[in-house]
Amino acid sequence: DINAGNGVVIVEVEDSRRALGIMARNFYGCPDAAMTTVAITGTNGKTTTSYLLESILAASGRSVGVMGTVSRRWPGEEIRARLTTPGPLEIYAMLARMRDAGVTHMLMEVSSHALDQDRIAGMRFDAALFTNLSRDHLDYHHDMETYYQAKKRLFRDYLKEDGVAVVFREGDEAAAGARLLRELATAGIKVFGCGYDVVDDFRITAVRLGADGSSFVFVGPSGETGIRSALTGDFNLANQALAAAAAVALGAGLDHIRQGTGALAAVPGRLERVENGHEHDFAVYVDYAHTPDAIRRVLVSLRALEPRRLVVVFGCGGDRDQGKRTLMGEDAARFADVVVVTSDNPRGEKPAVIAAEVEIGIKMAVGPGRMTRRKIVEMMRNGTRGYDIILSREEAIAVVIAGAGSGDIIVICGKGHEDYQEEGGRRKWFDDRVVARRCLEERWAAGHGAGGAAG
16 A cells, blocks of 8 residues: 555555564565574573584584574674564574674574564574473463463474474473473474483483583484583583484584583573682682572582582562562572572662562571571671571672682572663663672682681
């Protein structure tokens, strides 16, 4: 339809979001058609899995581009990300740049918001990966079934007819991974299961975990191989196995999986060890964990390293799912010895109100002795168990590092790679890793690494 008054062409469509994606794809010359495309979805583990698969495919000689939570990157270029999955205009413009740079394989982290809002309209993926599903984003999806169905759309609506799905299956048959496997197989979609059981197409066996990383034997239809990784934590075994299974489905060899997994030293803000060049007799980690399941997995994994004390510093984001706050407080209190509740990204809410809701969960926890509130300085000095609330995130980090003793493990959760705090409609610079590194330097300078609390 042409408006006779000003010559503007008006095209009426049933769904403007999907139409925008299709138009953007056509405008940029269908750049996705020139490369193998892989999508990764799930509540936790998307970023780590993307880094692992990127490293494996690079080891196999492919040129890899990634659109993820941390950045948009390809050989010679890296651009900081604002959203896990952007809108279609940015997606196809970025894909065109990747195509022109010679990228052969593109990996995209796909969020449930993006799926629900058709941000990836026009895309058809050669492979789609599912990591896990646990409580998150219920301020948007309202219930877990709606959240699950949003994730399932990736496989139902955006996978090519000859595409392959790779699903990590954990828990009982009612768990999301097992359910998705059944439903995809019933729908005639080619799907591989990955997990710890003999029924899985790709399997994890002979696990060894340590402070310096992990190892396991990866078993698949084409054989088995030992995998060693600098990434620690049993939840990272799932990410490694899922990336390995996807790599096999995409034609990579077992030797490429060994090389690529071993070459990845760390993932930004994902159980990332913070160091300052000096030796300390305690360890500090930063992790993006911001859901009950994620914080539980991180603490359980670090507990397995048998620290003298496990200390967690975390907060919850404002203007997001309020129901998970008490759950996160409860899990923190169950699995850590010392809990420090602080501010995350409060956005439009008062940090003290958010902390009070987390505190309810802490009081509900029934581990080896019910947690009581104590001054953090007292707990760090005397080795007692309990929790405190310090709304200044910088102060919370400084206090636990200053008071850490030999054999302690400190984990700072919630923000991971982020380098800002969002409060009252404004963003200010804040990076847990930089702040923790500065505190480590101050600790070392005060005691020159010598003995006791200054070690």
